[in-house]
Amino acid sequence: MTALELELPGRQAGRHKEGGDSVxxxxxxxxxxxxxxxLxxxxxNQAISITGCGHVEDLQQDPFPEGDPDxxxxxxxxxxxxxxxxGDRLRALTQRFPGAATMLLSGPEDIGQMLAGLQLGVGAYITGDIALAPTIAALQLMREGLIIYPRATLNGLHGNMGPLSRNTALPDSLEMRSTDTALTPRQLDVLRLLARGLSNKAIATELDISESTVKVHIRAIMERTGMLNRTQIVAHFFREWH
Structure with a gap:
């Protein structure tokens, strides 16, 4: 039996890499x-540190000694x-690992399923026809805060809301709801750029602030709106738009 196949208590062992740069x-x-x-x-891939389990409920210990999974x-x-x-499973997963992004591995493209994933806050939707190499690239991009979905998802959203541009304004209903939750003008700026799909680094460049400040604003938005991650923020924007 190889190390990869060895079953640890509540967890299946995977390949672990030393160093803080691996995902x-x-x-x-x-x-x-x-x-x-x-697994x-x-x-x-040396850029990936991975371990696995059958069900999150089976985990009897944290999967990584250095912190939660990315x-x-x-x-x-x-x-x-x-x-x-x-949906209940995803919410339990988010509560267990609040800082982690979620990638779904699914079957053929289904616009209804993809939009459901977006609304649940899923950060990436990978269909069975996508190869391993681009999936690994998606994992690395997700750690940078990007959302990865097939083109069909964007086409479906485009049909309902039209293209987003740099000067796109938030809908009045979302502006009002943002006022109700006491979002600051700067947090609204961050929200607009999140809705355009920009990464934390790109938002920082656009607003001429540090990337750490962007993360602070995103955390504040989530706390004041009750959302669990940036994907839910974007999904909320889409729902308010159409």
Whole structure:
């Protein structure tokens, strides 16, 4: 039995890399065969530090001694992402690892499923026809705060709301709701740029502030709106727009 196949208490061992530059990834996949294959594939990349389990509830210890995972990959093939049960699972996952982005591995493109994932705050939606290399690239981009979805999702949103530009204004309803939650003018600036899909670094450049200040504003927006991550902020913007 190799180290990759060794079952630890409540966790399946994966490939761990030393150093703080690797992306810490927790793979949640109930299928032992699928989980082992994915761990082997991701583990070959030196930029990824990955471990896996069948269910988050099975974890008896933190997956990484140095901190929470940067990204949690959730195998969602054959499941209804829009269902209440799936939503409850995602919320439990977010509560367990509040700083982690979530990537779903799913089947063929389904615009309804993708939009449901966006509304639930999922940071990336990867279909079965996407190869390993771009999926690894997506993991690295997610750590930088980017949201990764197939083009079909954007096409579906575009049909409802039209293109966003640099000067796009927030809808009146969202402005009013932002006033109700006491967002500052600067936080509204950050919200507009989040809605355009900009990364933390790009927002910092656009507003001429530090990246750490951008993170402070995003945390404040989440606290005052009750949202759990930046993806839910963007999804909220989309819902208010159409």
């Amino acid at each position: 810490r990834v927790l793979l949640v996949d109930p299928s032992p065969l699928s989980r082992s294959c994915l 082997a594939g991701f583990g070959e 990204v949690v990959i959730l195998q969602a093939g054959g499941q209804d992402i829009a269902s209440r049960e799936f």
